[in-house]
Amino acid sequence: MFLTLFRKECAQTVKSLIYWLYVICLVVFFNTQLGSQYILTPPQEGQDSYYDYGFKTDITEQDIMETGAGTLVWAYYYDNYVTYPVGYAKNVTLSEEEKDEIADIIYELTGLKPDEIEADIAAYFEEHDIEASPYEVKLRDGLTYDEFLKYMDRAAEIVGPGSDYTEEKLKANVRIPVDYEGAKSNYSDLTEKDGLTGGYTRLFCDYMGVILGILPVFVTATRMLRDKRSRMQDLIYARRASSCTVMGSRYLALVCMHMLPVLILSFLPTVNCIKAGIEGVNLDYLAWLKYDMGWLLPMVMAVIAVGMLCTELTETALAVLVQTVWWFVSLMTGVVGIKGGSYGWNLMPRHNTELNYAGFADGFRQLAANRIFYAVLSLALLALTILIYERKRKGHLRRRGKISGNHKNSVKV
Amino acid sequence: MKTEIVIKGLNKSYGKKRALKNVDLRIEKGMFGLLGRNGAGKTTLMKVLSTLLEKDSGKVKVCGIPVEHASDIRKITGYLPQEFSMYPNMKVYEAMDYLGVLSGLTKEQRRERIPMLLKRVNLYDNAGTKVRALSGGMKRRLGIAQAILHDPKVLIVDEPTAGLDPEERVRFRNLLSEIAEDRIVILSTHIVGDVEATCEEISVIDEGKILFRGTVEKLLSLVDGRVYRAEVSRKELDRIRSSYNVTSMITLGNNVKVRFLADTQPFPGARHCDAGVEDAYMYLMQGEGENPCF
Numbered sequence: 001m002f003l004t005l006f007r008k009e010c011a012q013t014v015k016s017l018i019y020w021l022y023v024i025c026l027v028v029f030f031n032t033q034l035g036s037q038y039i040l041t042p043p044q045e046g047q048d049s050y051y052d053y054g055f056k057t058d059i060t061e062q063d064i065m066e067t068g069a070g071t072l073v074w075a076y077y078y079d080n081y082v083t084y085p086v087g088y089a090k091n092v093t094l095s096e097e098e099k100d101e102i103a104d105i106i107y108e109l110t111g112l113k114p115d116e117i118e119a120d121i122a123a124y125f126e127e128h129d130i131e132a133s134p135y136e137v138k139l140r141d142g143l144t145y146d147e148f149l150k151y152m153d154r155a156a157e158i159v160g161p162g163s164d165y166t167e168e169k170l171k172a173n174v175r176i177p178v179d180y181e182g183a184k185s186n187y188s189d190l191t192e193k194d195g196l197t198g199g200y201t202r203l204f205c206d207y208m209g210v211i212l213g214i215l216p217v218f219v220t221a222t223r224m225l226r227d228k229r230s231r232m233q234d235l236i237y238a239r240r241a242s243s244c245t246v247m248g249s250r251y252l253a254l255v256c257m258h259m260l261p262v263l264i265l266s267f268l269p270t271v272n273c274i275k276a277g278i279e280g281v282n283l284d285y286l287a288w289l290k291y292d293m294g295w296l297l298p299m300v301m302a303v304i305a306v307g308m309l310c311t312e313l314t315e316t317a318l319a320v321l322v323q324t325v326w327w328f329v330s331l332m333t334g335v336v337g338i339k340g341g342s343y344g345w346n347l348m349p350r351h352n353t354e355l356n357y358a359g360f361a362d363g364f365r366q367l368a369a370n371r372i373f374y375a376v377l378s379l380a381l382l383a384l385t386i387l388i389y390e391r392k393r394k395g396h397l398r399r400r401g402k403i404s405g406n407h408k409n410s411v412k413v
Numbered sequence: 414m415k416t417e418i419v420i421k422g423l424n425k426s427y428g429k430k431r432a433l434k435n436v437d438l439r440i441e442k443g444m445f446g447l448l449g450r451n452g453a454g455k456t457t458l459m460k461v462l463s464t465l466l467e468k469d470s471g472k473v474k475v476c477g478i479p480v481e482h483a484s485d486i487r488k489i490t491g492y493l494p495q496e497f498s499m500y501p502n503m504k505v506y507e508a509m510d511y512l513g514v515l516s517g518l519t520k521e522q523r524r525e526r527i528p529m530l531l532k533r534v535n536l537y538d539n540a541g542t543k544v545r546a547l548s549g550g551m552k553r554r555l556g557i558a559q560a561i562l563h564d565p566k567v568l569i570v571d572e573p574t575a576g577l578d579p580e581e582r583v584r585f586r587n588l589l590s591e592i593a594e595d596r597i598v599i600l601s602t603h604i605v606g607d608v609e610a611t612c613e614e615i616s617v618i619d620e621g622k623i624l625f626r627g628t629v630e631k632l633l634s635l636v637d638g639r640v641y642r643a644e645v646s647r648k649e650l651d652r653i654r655s656s657y658n659v660t661s662m663i664t665l666g667n668n669v670k671v672r673f674l675a676d677t678q679p680f681p682g683a684r685h686c687d688a689g690v691e692d693a694y695m696y697l698m699q700g701e702g703e704n705p706c707f
Contacts (some may be wrong), residue, residue, distance in 0.1 A: 395466035
């Protein structure tokens with residue numbers, strides 16, 4: 001009975017419009033983010049830049065100060081201050097007094113007066129590629145790291161919450177491209193340890209995870225509410241099938257149908273790697289499957305489980321709201337470790353680069369624990385959903401209809 | 414396993430509202446009518462029997478199985494809810510097949526039974542029609558087909574004819590009578606005509622209490638000799654309504670043909686007439702269940 005019901009649930013999902021909207025969203029998102037994916041070729045000595053091969057990981061206080069001060073000078077020069085108070089960019093307009101105060105801070109950090117900034121920026125980009133290297137400014141002699149942080153704290157106060165001038169952001173924003181040796185090492189990790197496809201599939205998981213953390217809840221809530229909308233609940237409740245079979249087959253069908261387009265799309269980076277035809281690389285042809293199952297599946301399981309539980313419990317679309325909040329919080333907290341390595345307990349672990357295998361290897365145990373946790377949590381939520389369903393089958397916890405109407409209206413029984 | 418339902422001292426409350434009060438019933442094979450006004454407790458009783466509601470107290474056995482054993486009861490009962498519907502975008506056959514799977518039927522059993530049942534309810538030619546495109550009567554017939562899909566010993570049908578046109582209603586009643594040949598069919602309704610036309614045994618329920626149970630003849634005997642009819646002027650009508658339980662009226666110009674209940678000859682010109690189930694039902698309702706008739 002379970003497998004037949006599973007097949008029927010899959011067929012129902014395929015026939016729903018919302019499911020095809022989900023598939024379209026996946027395809028569009030994939031195309032916009034990864035559609036024209038460029039496969040790295042081995043770095044050549046003497047290249048203009050090694051920007052594509054990753055960034056230095058051994059960041060010094062000097063790096064933080066030069067990059068941070070450069071960011072502030074750049075913002076001052078273009079009078080363009082941006083903050084991220086709730087995750088999204090917000091342009092901040094400073095008063096004349098505040099601008100003067102920023103100018104004072106810049107002078108303390110760099111010794112540059114406002115009328116000297118333009119010349120300094122121009123001089124810097126005569127020597128550096130504007131695409132590959134962010135503006136760095138020469139610091140005033142003798143400036144200590146503590147003094148720097150003190151000035152930057154003041155700048156952060158002036159610009160407002162979510163600015164780039166807090167210590168955490170200053171550290172996170174240092175992105176200094178590797179040199180040739182670093183590029184060779186990173187490329188070697190990508191091709192030898194990651195089998196090339198591993199890195200690109202991980203990047204795929206990073207991007208697709210962002211929408212898989214929210215989209216499945218729409219399909220799930222719609223499917224769960226369909227029984228109520230179609231007044232099918234009593235017909236199903238009165239049937240022989242156990243609650244475990246009804247809910248379990250539905251859950252499995254939703255998970256499989258959500259993963260199906262993901263599996264197909266995830267094979268495309270592997271195809272790109274094969275097409276690139278880079279010599280001497282031993283491709284991992286099954287990386288897509290490993291990453292889909294290990295990285296994305298627990299996430300999809302969790303989102304669907306939350307969707308089923310909330311919808312079954314409330315018989316409303318509350319699940320969409322709950323999941324949106326969870327998704328947003330997860331997205332915002334994930335920004336700090338966006339380049340991978342620090343996965344924590346985030347629903348959507350981030351690794352927004354095909355490189356940084358070392359970070360992946362370091363954080364692997366945490367990532368594995370994270371994914372196992374969400375898989376187990378999903379099954380626990382499913383078990384809870386089954387319990388709720390079983391209670392409702394016996395007339396408890398039902399919110400609408402004639403029966404619950406009895407509680408409110410003592411006349412109609 | 415005897416095909417019967419035994420209910421003893423059944424109680425069910427919703428908060429402070431008592432929906433069923435010490436209900437005792439024995440229902441045997443054939444058509445059984447449960448008659449009562451809206452809000453009398455019929456749906457509650459139907460749902461308890463279908464395991465869709467848990468009772469507060471009392472004993473209920475369906476074919477010897479206590480109602481607490483929900484999964485066993487579900488194997489032998491079929492249920493057509495009052496507000497019957499199915500997934501509107503499914504085709505008739507598809508919907509039946511889905512419910513067949515939920516009833517635990519094998520592929521072969523479904524292949525054999527679904528066409529047979531669709532023929533029986535005269536929907537065979539609509540097997541490929543989407544549920545949303547069916548008329549009200551067709552939907553009810555589909556409801557019956559899905560309820561007997563797994564060949565249950567007990568079929569519970571809650572207010573099935575509400576909203577049907579007279580022709581569909583007659584067809585539907587006949588269908589239920591056919592089905593009742595080899596099982597218990599419980600027909601819950603507030604429409605007296607449905608019970609009168611189909612049921613051998615009936616019960617009348619009001620405010621959660623059983624006011625009557627027995628055969629139609631026994632019900633009619635309650636009002637034997639108490640039903641009168643008369644043609645009166647409109648002016649006299651108010652007096653008659655305040656003194657007697659009026660069961661029907663037909664206006665004829667300035668006069669009204671009125672049918673009413675009275676214990677003795679009410680006034681000259683009033684004539685005895687044969688009692689109907691509706692008269693008996695109104696008689697019971699007038700008593701408001703103070704003196705249950707078993």
